[in-house]
Amino acid sequence: MRHLLDIADLSVGEIGEMTETAEDIIKNPEKYMGICKGKKLATLFFEPSTRTRLSFEAAMIDLGGQVIGFESGTNSSASKGESVRDTARVVGNYADIIAMRHPSEGAAFAAAEVSPVPIINAGDGGHCHPTQTLADILTIKREAGRLDNLTIGLCGDLKYGRTVHSLIEAMIRYKNVSFVLISPEELALPDYMLDVLDENGAEYKITESLDRFMPNLDVLYMTRIQKERFDDLTEYERLKDSYVLTNEKLICAKKNMIILHPLPRVNEISPEVDSDPRAAYFRQTYNGKIMRMALIIKLLDCKNVKCGGVSKKYYLGYKCKNKKCITQTEYGLTEKNYIDKNGLRRCAYCDSLI
């Protein structure tokens, strides 16, 4: 059985296959309309995320399947103290595939250890959100016609923005992709992500200015400066307006630059930009649904065959110190870890150093 927990679980070849499937779905939707007849997707959203949930549900329905699930953890058995793994094991008796959103990092990994059906990580705290990255990749592919030879600007909250980290990890695997990292110092890309860029020999520039490298960009990926991430709300108020994209700022951009945003936006892209043909963020949500269709097809196909994917060797023991890790709250979980390619020991669930 195969799960999708982290974008790194998918090889470049697999992502290529999936974007091909996605483009075929767009061309020939009727071919896929009955492909999941009799199958059920469970959307287990321990914290709300309307957009992601509706995208998964629409994807499954467009494949001819059905959906069960919950919108928010306050209404789930979790509030009675049930573990994520028990929930996955039970719901695996009701559904053929599970999309799970959870506030704890590593929650999807914990579920995948015991689930009788494939788990899709629909976001686990600040850790991973691989289907957003799949949406981003398909959008770049469809808008630019390629995934290599690109200069990608990443703007906003590069510190906490998991979609940014995930996109970097996915795109560095393509040839000749360079990055421009645009953020206030307080929200700069963390050192371990800079290490990832360095290790892969990716070119990048760091700037506080949204304007400075605008003419160079093939892709501009805007992100929301999330209130939830700030302990100090005055700091949030000071920064939130710093990186607002307007028509004026776009004057010096390339005519075919692609503007992306994982949404929801608050005010970081002015509504006047929406009618610019370069604004691809609403098409990006459409592409998200299509890639989720391709993913569901892939994982359900894999159910009874031995699958590839990246596998790691795990060791028992060592308590993870990340306060947001699922190992902190899940009753009876066995601590596990692995050694990364730099010889550092990391938590199997949330990938923190231990």
Next chain:
Amino acid sequence: MRHLLDIADLSVGEIGEMTETAEDIIKNPEKYMGICKGKKLATLFFEPSTRTRLSFEAAMIDLGGQVIGFESGTNSSASKGESVRDTARVVGNYADIIAMRHPSEGAAFAAAEVSPVPIINAGDGGHCHPTQTLADILTIKREAGRLDNLTIGLCGDLKYGRTVHSLIEAMIRYKNVSFVLISPEELALPDYMLDVLDENGAEYKITESLDRFMPNLDVLYMTRIQKERFDDLTEYERLKDSYVLTNEKLICAKKNMIILHPLPRVNEISPEVDSDPRAAYFRQTYNGKIMRMALIIKLLDCKNVKCGGVSKKYYLGYKCKNKKCITQTEYGLTEKNYIDKNGLRRCAYCDSLI
């Protein structure tokens, strides 16, 4: 593309077609069972309304379609600061038609300005709730056999009750329809609604007594005195029992009078009345589902054809002063207004005078 935002968007002729479709659905349900196969309705309920939501969902399912959505705004992206228009634009990539409930007046209009799919207003604050009026109209048509030559009693909260205002606006367009306005002075029909009656030359009587004109009524439309509408709860407690319909009060009513209520009721109709054959309020909910089926068919049909409907000329500018208007909270919305038939300037979103 065609939306339904206000009952006034539909002409008398269109309502006639829809009641005909509705009556055909009741006679030949199997004819309609697969008509929306492959289509999705999104129910975006930024505030809960179980009855209305389930009615829409049942309607879409009975047409062979599927449903996605959310039950309450607390679980939606709106709580992360997303605008109604962004939500509509994104969900329009997932669904073929949207039913939206929102606490702000004009929210459905704002959504319709940008949505790629038809918007049905399932209630926008105290402003409009056109599908309730469609349910009322079909019920009168089916119970009385006609929509003209009727004396309609409206009882309870005539000040805040949007269903009452909407029913008046719909029914004054039929021949020889008169009204009896039954309410305490504090909850009397507002002057602008009396103006609507006067302008249309409709006869009406105003009374504080539920008994006085009972023998004259062909239809008695009861409404809930809603706690939510009162700033002063002692005032609510004093008034809420004033207009309770009982079997005793019904003794002098016509044998074929039709008792309607938009539901939910609290205690304004005594449960003993439920078994009276004149009590049509549960049949009214059934008719609501049927009219929503007819509406979905109409709007999906219209998607690719040029449609009629009432269109207005809009002007930019002028800030709306209605505190409950969507223009007060929606980021980046352009203020718009129109000139009504009396030459008064009104907000395009909530129809308030400006």
Next chain:
Amino acid sequence: MRHLLDIADLSVGEIGEMTETAEDIIKNPEKYMGICKGKKLATLFFEPSTRTRLSFEAAMIDLGGQVIGFESGTNSSASKGESVRDTARVVGNYADIIAMRHPSEGAAFAAAEVSPVPIINAGDGGHCHPTQTLADILTIKREAGRLDNLTIGLCGDLKYGRTVHSLIEAMIRYKNVSFVLISPEELALPDYMLDVLDENGAEYKITESLDRFMPNLDVLYMTRIQKERFDDLTEYERLKDSYVLTNEKLICAKKNMIILHPLPRVNEISPEVDSDPRAAYFRQTYNGKIMRMALIIKLLDCKNVKCGGVSKKYYLGYKCKNKKCITQTEYGLTEKNYIDKNGLRRCAYCDSLI
């Protein structure tokens, strides 16, 4: 029309038929895939219960039907003061069968009095939860191959645990079934349940020790000590670990003993037990879905035929004193009572003595 409010509504013969249907569903699922095409189940969950709700929804979908409903009472019309009976009557216009969960005892009975479609009680406070018992019965039948000649250990909260009471009432009707009642004194089986055992001539032993009778048991039914049931939280903390099942405790158990749990568990079964082949509690959730399929088939079949089932003679009057009874909160409900086989008068809704 036929409802399922209490496990006692089903005769031993009927339960036998349903387990046969269930076993046929497992063998030939495709036979049942379209059996409810065009039918809708409404899941009205006035309080959340994810597991039960998803099980019902999966059951209906696997029969080819569709689902509408709500996850939690806070989003329903109930919060506007609507009665349970009005909700049932309205939703009965939208759906073909209703599964209802409600915090008040007797709520499902109240709904069944007026509903135009069958009502399934999916839990009414501490009163009844018959579909859990159906899951338990099918699991015992499938795991042990029989429903008679069994020694059943019941462990944990025997005072408030309605699933335990319900399982006793169901199993005493089979031949040669004896019980071991394992609990701290504070959470012992109530006297009226001991009376039920005595009246039926069932053998039982009472013990505070989980170990003592372990070698005798054919079935061990573990239950959660529910935090919600305690007024005094220190008492909860003291007791919650007393009855934790571990691999060590299982050493002296029969090799084919069946371990059951209604779930969710917190820590009363150590996760290490999960891989023991005797651990049947996850299979039990699967069986729950299957029995709900069998039940939906049965009740929809019964819709237009005169059905058997246990019927009682009801008398009007007498106010029920149970503070959790639906008669305490439902507006306009007529008090009703019946005389039980011992000549005692009980509330028709919650079965309390009056």
